[in-house]
Structures are given as C-alpha cells and as structure tokens.
Amino acid sequence: MATYRKYKLTDNVYLLRLDDADTRFFEGIWPIPEGITYNAYIITTGEGSILIDGWKREFSSMFIEAIEEVTDLRDIRKIVIHHTEPDHTGSLDAVLRALGNVELLGTQFAKSMLEAFLGKSLPNFKPLKDGEKITLGDVELTFIHTPWLHWPDTAMTYYAEKKILFTCDAFGGYSIPRTVIDASEDIVNEYLPHARDYFANIVAKYSQHVIKAVDKLVSMGIDYKIVAPGHGLVWVNRPDIIVKSYLAWARGERFGGKFKVVIVYSSMYGNVEKMISSIVERLEGLDIELKVYKFTDKTHDNISDVLGDMLDADLIILGASTYEGALNPLMEKIVSSICSKFKGLRKRFIIVSSYGWAASADKELTRKLTDAGMEIIKNITYKGRPGRDLLEKASEDVVKVIRDIRGA
Numbered sequence: 001m002a003t004y005r006k007y008k009l010t011d012n013v014y015l016l017r018l019d020d021a022d023t024r025f026f027e028g029i030w031p032i033p034e035g036i037t038y039n040a041y042i043i044t045t046g047e048g049s050i051l052i053d054g055w056k057r058e059f060s061s062m063f064i065e066a067i068e069e070v071t072d073l074r075d076i077r078k079i080v081i082h083h084t085e086p087d088h089t090g091s092l093d094a095v096l097r098a099l100g101n102v103e104l105l106g107t108q109f110a111k112s113m114l115e116a117f118l119g120k121s122l123p124n125f126k127p128l129k130d131g132e133k134i135t136l137g138d139v140e141l142t143f144i145h146t147p148w149l150h151w152p153d154t155a156m157t158y159y160a161e162k163k164i165l166f167t168c169d170a171f172g173g174y175s176i177p178r179t180v181i182d183a184s185e186d187i188v189n190e191y192l193p194h195a196r197d198y199f200a201n202i203v204a205k206y207s208q209h210v211i212k213a214v215d216k217l218v219s220m221g222i223d224y225k226i227v228a229p230g231h232g233l234v235w236v237n238r239p240d241i242i243v244k245s246y247l248a249w250a251r252g253e254r255f256g257g258k259f260k261v262v263i264v265y266s267s268m269y270g271n272v273e274k275m276i277s278s279i280v281e282r283l284e285g286l287d288i289e290l291k292v293y294k295f296t297d298k299t300h301d302n303i304s305d306v307l308g309d310m311l312d313a314d315l316i317i318l319g320a321s322t323y324e325g326a327l328n329p330l331m332e333k334i335v336s337s338i339c340s341k342f343k344g345l346r347k348r349f350i351i352v353s354s355y356g357w358a359a360s361a362d363k364e365l366t367r368k369l370t371d372a373g374m375e376i377i378k379n380i381t382y383k384g385r386p387g388r389d390l391l392e393k394a395s396e397d398v399v400k401v402i403r404d405i406r407g408a
C-alpha cells in the first residue's frame with residue numbers, strides 16, 4: 001500500500017514523500033521488503049513555486065493531490081529535474097499535462113534522456129550549466145552538476161539562504177523511515193543499514209563519483225545544514241552522518257562498529273554448509289560482528305542485504321558448491337555483482353568450495369575476484385564432505401587470517 005506525507009522543512013520549503021510499500025524489487029532487481037520512499041520538494045516564493053523532482057508514474061494522481069495541499073498546481077513556475085530515472089520523473093507526464101508550458105531545468109544529459117522516456121520533445125526544457133543560478137521571486141538556488149549519482153544526468157541544487165542541499169539519489173536509502181527527518185539516534189541507527197544496502201545496490205558502482213562530488217561541494221564552499229535526498233530520511237539534525245557514511249561506503253569501509261566478517265555461501269547437499277558451520281562456530285567466540293547469509297535447499301537470503309553487508313565488511317568468506325562442473329549459478333550471480341559494483345574497493349576474501357570431480361568453483365571464483373582487483377587471502381577447497389581434521393584446521397586458519405588483518 002502507498003501513502004504520502006507532507007512535511008514543512010522551513011517556512012517556504014515542503015517535502016512531499018511517497019511511502020511505497022508495494023514495490024518489492026527496486027529496479028525490478030533488488031528485493032526491498034522494507035519498501036522505499038520517493039521525496040519531492042516544493043519551494044514557495046512570492047512569484048510562484050519551484051517543484052523539485054517527483055515520484056513514480058503509478059503515483060501520479062497522488063502526487064498532484066499532494067502538490068495541491070501546498071500550492072495551486074498552476075502556481076508552479078519551474079520544475080528542477082535532478083535525475084531522469086523514472087522513480088523520480090514518472091509522475092512528470094501527468095504534471096506537464098496539467099500545467100502545460102512550465103519551465104523544466106536540468107542537465108543537457110537529462111533533457112535528452114527525459115525526452116526519450118516521455119516520448120516527446122520538451123521545448124521548455126532549459127539545460128543548465130554547472131553552477132548556474134535558478135531564480136524565482138526572492139529565492140535563488142545554485143545548480144551543481146554531480147554526474148553518475150547515479151546516472152550521467154545527475155545534479156544537485158543548493159538553496160544557500162536556507163542552507164538546504166537537494167541531492168536526489170545521493171545520500172538516499174531504502175526503507176520507509178518512521179519519521180521524515182533524522183529525529184533521533186534510534187531512527188538513524190534503524191535507517192543506516194537500509195541506506196548502506198541502497199548504496200551497495202545502486203550507487204556503489206559509481207563510488208569514485210561520490211568522493212568527487214563531496215570534494216566538489218567542499219571546494220565550492222557549500223555550507224549545507226540540511227541534506228534533502230530523493231529517497232529516505234531528510235537530514236536536518238546530523239547531515240554529517242549520512243555524508244560520512246557515504247564516503248566510508250564509497251571506500252568500501254565501515255562507518256564505526258566492530259571488525260566485521262560476512263559469510264555468504266551456497267550449499268546443495270550440505271558439504272559446503274558443514275565447513276561454514278564449523279567456521280561460524282569458531283568465530284562466534286571472537287569479539288567481531290559476524291553476518292551469515294545462505295543459499296541452500298531450505299533458504300535463499302535477501303541479495304540486497306548480502307551486497308550491503310559485504311560492502312563494509314573487513315573480511316568476506318564466500319562458500320560455493322560446484323554445479324555441473326562450474327561455479328554454482330547463484331554464487332556466480334552474487335560474484336558478478338561484487339565484481340561489477342565493488343570494483344576498485346579491493347575487498348578481502350577467503351574462498352571455501354567443495355567439488356565432486358572438478359574444483360571449478362574455486363578456480364572461477366579466484367579468477368573473477370582477482371580480475372576485479374580483489375584480494376584473496378586463502379582458498380579452502382576439498383573434494384566431497386570435509387572431515388574432522390580439515391574442519392578444525394580450516395577454522396583455525398580463518399581465525400589466524402582475522403588476527404593477521406587486525407594486527408596489520
């Protein structure tokens with residue numbers, strides 16, 4: 001079910017948040033049982049209003065209803081498009097049909113992509129240069145190009161007088177937070193894992209662009225006090241938390257917390273699971289954060305969470321069964337995502353694999369991860385079911401690897 005909330009951020013800035021509990025797979029790919037929000041904003045001025053971004057197409061009539069709770073639709077003079085992905089622009093078609101010739105503002109990339117998505121030319125779309133001002137009445141905004149957050153078309157807008165930075169996908173997250181702003185530490189702690197999963201699924205491939213964008217904001221002297229993204233919490237009290245978290249994730253690091261080990265494994269008949277269970281039992285006595293995800297004949301865990309937890313792990317243990325003389329296809333899918341999205345982050349891995357007639361899972365995992373620049377610290381490969389001696393030795397070897405990393 002979808003509902004919306006209207007929230008007054010300042011005397012003339014409003015958030016319109018659609019809480020989408022219906023979408024189960026973001027982009028049709030990533031499982032999000034926690035849901036997602038689409039955040040649009042309205043700035044009212046003495047000479048009409050500026051609309052910033054929008055919602056998904058299926059919520060268009062609700063979007064118009066929400067706008068009209070803040071301002072007469074016909075008072076909208078300008079619409080700022082930060083990013084053309086249809087989770088933010090799907091509702092634009094309905095708005096344009098109702099409004100007619102309103103001025104659209106965005107990057108040149110956004111113009112061509114939006115025309116393709118809407119299937120019509122947009123003569124009222126004015127491409128803005130980096131740093132160009134948007135003015136209406138007594139409001140002045142600065143349009144800042146921040147490409148690849150998360151497409152080449154993306155930008156942010158800074159409202160200097162109110163110190164609000166509108167960021168669209170950047171600094172966003174999955175889930176439908178209980179509040180619209182970062183109202184308490186509990187709310188923030190509840191939300192950050194969802195923001196990290198979103199980062200891992202959607203933004204991580206462009207991590208270097210996150211670092212570049214934050215550097216750019218600093219070099220421009222952008223002194224934001226509020227970070228207003230297109231998804232998730234609006235950061236009013238501690239915007240530094242989400243910015244520092246994004247920077248840590250962009251480097252593949254943790255933002256606080258204990259040394260973190262993530263185990264992800266596939267097991268067809270328990271031969272991989274037996275080894276993983278032995279390692280888990282040994283690691284549970286250590287003062288670390290341990291997360292375990294499995295793909296077996298009983299359970300398939302949530303791949304969005306898998307990637308999110310791997311992103312900021314200090315050590316990843318991948319356990320894979322061999323399937324038809326090759327890498328188990330479920331593990332292949334996960335590893336392809338790692339290699340594509342985490343390329344350049346040089347995550348550390350231990351590989352565990354079992355085989356019947358060819359040690360192909362180990363070989364394929366090693367090749368794929370090495371080609372993507374990952375560090376493989378240890379391979380634990382065996383034929384069939386692991387015996388007691390191997391279980392004990394392998395578990396001790398994993399503990400030694402952790403001690404070596406922590407001591408380095």
Ligand code: FEO
Nearest residue numbers: 085087150169230
């Ligand atoms: Fe939230 Fe890249 O769209």
